[in-house]
Amino acid sequence: MFYVYEWYIVDTNEIIYVGKGCRNRYKVTKHNKMFNEMIKRYNCKSRIVKTFDNEKDAFEYEFIRINELRDKNQCVCNIYNGGTGGTVSWWNEERKKQYSINNVMKSEKQRERMKKNNPMSNPEIAEKTNGQKRIPVIIDGKRYISLKQASIELGVAPDTIRQWCIKGHNTKNIKCEFEKVCKAISNQA
Numbered sequence: 001m002f003y004v005y006e007w008y009i010v011d012t013n014e015i016i017y018v019g020k021g022c023r024n025r026y027k028v029t030k031h032n033k034m035f036n037e038m039i040k041r042y043n044c045k046s047r048i049v050k051t052f053d054n055e056k057d058a059f060e061y062e063f064i065r066i067n068e069l070r071d072k073n074q075c076v077c078n079i080y081n082g083g084t085g086g087t088v089s090w091w092n093e094e095r096k097k098q099y100s101i102n103n104v105m106k107s108e109k110q111r112e113r114m115k116k117n118n119p120m121s122n123p124e125i126a127e128k129t130n131g132q133k134r135i136p137v138i139i140d141g142k143r144y145i146s147l148k149q150a151s152i153e154l155g156v157a158p159d160t161i162r163q164w165c166i167k168g169h170n171t172k173n174i175k176c177e178f179e180k181v182c183k184a185i186s187n188q189a
Contacts, residue, residue: 002058003051004065007035007077010043015069017077020055020062035077136179137165143179 005026007017066082069075134146144150164176
């Protein structure tokens with residue numbers, strides 16, 4: 001089932017927007033900037049005005065209703081004349097074809113670049129990407145490439161090791177720090 005719906009100002013019954021929809025489309029409160037501002041400023045509600053068995057008939061009635069109301073200086077929030085499905089008038093077959101031809105994502109060069117740099121299919125890139133997320137730590141002079149590695153070797157939770165590094169020592173007063181902190185300190189000396 002398709003229908004044509006209206007948004008109107010409750011106090012004046014002025015119709016500010018007409019649209020074509022199905023299911024719960026008539027309840028959607030975001031259409032365009034002017035519409036969004038109107039429903040913030042006024043007490044507005046929506047209602048279904050006519051139902052249809054097919055979409056084509058609903059679009060035709062939407063077009064008729066919008067233009068009928070515009071003659072009465074209503075429907076101020078409709079950008080289009082209706083009957084086309086919103087931005088369909090902009091996204092026509094010619095534009096779709098032009099977009100498809102000029103779409104850089106469809107070029108062989110782009111596909112090859114994406115495949116080469118995709119961590120899901122290139123183990124070297126995966127290791128490099130993963131390495132960027134690691135936080136190397138130094139505990140009692142020994143360097144661990146990550147909190148996870150230190151956690152596994154020491155049998156302590158990664159969050160515990162993180163807390164040790166923040167404090168600067170563990171519970172046995174052994175020095176613990178993030179490697180980046182060590183470099184920053186050595187650069188200042």
